[in-house]
Amino acid sequence: MYAVQVENLTKVFGNFQALRGVSFAVEEGEVFGLIGPNGAGKTTTFRILAGLLPPTSGKVLVLGKAPGSPELKRVVTYLPEDAGTYRNLTGYEFLRMVSELYFGRSREAEEALELGVKIASLGEKIHEKMKGYSKGMKRRIQVARALMVKPRLAILDEPTVGLDVVHAKEIRTLIKEFAREHGSTILLSSHNMLEVEDVCGEVAIIDRGVVLLQGKVRDLLSEHGARNLEELFFMVAGRGEAM
């Protein structure tokens, strides 16, 4: 079964066409990367998948259902690129709030909180107010928030945005380990094509509102004789400017 199926998806804002017929499919259990430069349409696609934005046209199924269906509420999580944190809550209080929103005051909520604390790996700092957190710590809390409820599908928009190489690597490792351990499907986006190779088994390359290629990273590189995804992007995107 596909976790996500997108066919010929378009989105028009005013007279600007942000998505011009996007198609890709994500199998359950994959760590899948939607990669492309700034403005390619990644966030727009994710917002549609999360049920936050209506598509203009096209077919979109999330776990076989229309985005935003009530059945998806408990099983799909979405981490926006610009997710904020509650400055005056501690990381622990924030994760507890989210787990109780999902599961009420229950054993499940306690288990989710425990897992969230483990994923965040902030040690004693989990009990400090988030206003003192670094960007990396805030992002860890946000990723923990999206994964701790063990979703069938987690949609993570630029999970490593704004992080240095060390913190980005930590987040990638925790995503990979989480997916392996819990069998969740992870759909993430990135404009950093090199980092995606480290975490995703399969990718779709999107540029200017169109998916140019989809496949397993290893297969795509060998089919096109590219050394890495960045080189492959420039081969298939037909443009020479830097991202």
Ligand SMILES: Nc1ncnc2c1ncn2[C@@H]1O[C@H](COP(=O)(O)OP(=O)(O)OP(=O)(O)O)[C@@H](O)[C@H]1O
């Ligand atoms: N609400 C909106 N109104 C008008 N244009 C929009 C709106 N949202 C997005 N766009 C435009 O649609 C295009 C795709 O934007 P989107 O945010 O999906 O790209 P992205 O691939 O996520 O880029 P980035 O890596 O910079 O986050 C951009 O040109 C953007 O300016």
